[in-house]
Amino acid sequence: MADNASGSGAGPSKAIGSLAKKPPTTRQGTQKFKFTPVLPARRQKVEEVKTEPTPDTIPQDSSRGRGRGRGRGDGRGRGRGAGPRPPVELTASGPFAMGPAMSGNNARRSVPRSNFAIPTPGTDRASLGVGLTRMSAAGIKKENDLKGGKEKDKPSQEDEEVYSEPDEGVEIIDMEDVRQMDWMAPESLRKERCQAKRKVKKEEPADDGVGTVPAAAAEVEVDPANALDLSESEEEEEFEDLIEHFARQEPVTEDPSMREERLYFFQFPSPFPTFAAPAAAIPDSVPEVVAESSTKKVSFADDVKAGSLPGSARGSMAPPEPPAAVKADENPLIDGIIGTLEVYRSGAVKMRLHNGILLDVTAATQPSFLQHAVSLDLAEKRLTVLGEVNKRFVVSPDIETLLTAMEMSERTPPVVKGEDVKMDTS
């Protein structure tokens, strides 16, 4: 239905655009635009309508703008551009961030930050199903929103869709707003937009006035700014993002009901270094436990650990460990400082562990679904949700350091060989 609405609704706006630019667009291949996702048309300012086709009419644009500029270029022109209409995902960062169910019972405990958006009552649709909650369920929202403002909760009135008068008994619902109709309402597809883009959008008309090439350039410039999900490969953005997480030393909000700590997920390279308290303190705690978590098959019981590990890995990393018995020691508690995390001016984030281990931290692919960190206590028969994982990072060895270390170890082999020989002879 919104389909139709958008189809017919798109009429007017499109008409303007195509009237103005018909010949060039056909030459260029307007067809792409026919396939644009079903976006209901927005009220558009005239200038925007003009700006939109221009970049696309330029042949030069097709080289770049197609792949990259398309998705959002489209969005922009089609009606997205019509105004800074906030994305459908509504921002949440309040006690409501976890959804309606939470609203009642958070009094006694701080609520961790959530990845999910606040449910907002849709106030404007009064006449549909009476029992509907008018309250959307929380949905995942983007990282940007998370750090971003809380003020764009409600699309301002002027940004609302404008439709022709609906018939009697018929209500027009924007596909994107379906979510707000009820708690159970399905998710609408998310738009690849965020605030950063909006800024550029405003600049663009000016650029277009000057010439079209700048427009394209501007488009390119947009990318790093809003690219959390799109241009993960662009290092700059990535780094900025990382810093944001680690450099924040002060609690951002003073609201005590929010748990400020966010949960991160780190993927370390496979044998996680084994740490131990200085030998003098606890002589017998040979730390094999950590590695337990790094084995491929998650070894569940304690007794499965070190012995069953791939021998090569073990042998290479740990010097001959006399006490096999000590390994059976259950779960030596490891607790302490294992290194420092360094944030560089360039934006790089590195972990410097002891014994010269240097690791690069980069952002990993962020899944869009829910991830819980939980504690499953078998003895107590208790499953405790600790919170949502907010961000994933990949930690990889710093190549330069690694190579240097390899070189160093290359130099030592003679000794090792000698030992081997000795052992053989003996």
Next chain:
Amino acid sequence: MDIDDEVVSRIPIRFSNALSPKIQIHQFPLLTRPLQVPPSAAASGKRITARLKPTVQRLEIHIPADTRAEVWNTDRGRELGAARIDDDREKNQESKGKEREGQEPRLSEVRMRSEQIQQKGAHMLGIVRDGQLHLHPISETHQLRPTLTYLDILSRKSKRSRVGGGSDSDSDDGPPPDPDEPAPTPAPKKEKKASGEAREVQVTARKSEDKGGLQQIQNGTSAARREMLIAIRSEEDESWQDLEFHDVTTVESETTFEGIFSQSDDILETETDVTAFLKDISGL
């Protein structure tokens, strides 16, 4: 990277394995909203529950469904609920009597069922607190998806009724049954709307496959298959253990959460070298 790239800030990394084998990651690939009880269900006092089969590492989280008439087909819900009860019975996992008495079968919850997935590398949970990064190993990763096994029961049932009761039972449910068709074969799931021919072909294929499977089991030719069956059976044999489920807002969660953090200020040492990472890559 750059040599003259200076360090802007340093924060200590702390490590703790205090809760070591307990911490897991649960992913909900089909869930793009928080795990929570729908408001209407919450209002009637329903809660999320969880249960576990410890040896086979199978976890289920049950989330109450939103059964308001606006969004819920009650008749269908009953139908499916009955199927689920059958399914439960078959799989030896009936809930013990608590909602059995006098209550009609209803599909009142969504069951998210876990599947353990392999971890690549060493997974850590990191939390920045007081300017320090706390790490805690994650021992397992599970993915939870809704289980719909009761649909099998339902389709099997409708098929059986079609075969037994003749064409009057399900008028719009596809063509009349093949007379050669043996009654109790489990029906392939989504065949309802298939055209007559396509359906026959499907059924035939299914039959031969099943037979082959049976023979294989009898002959002991397919070890993999047998293994799978054994795994399934052992899972069915094990009984569920109910778990207390504590959401993030609970005190229990907070307590556990605090336990993640490293307490001691000891500086730990390691013998591990960077090269260990490289050496560990198999096949090098």
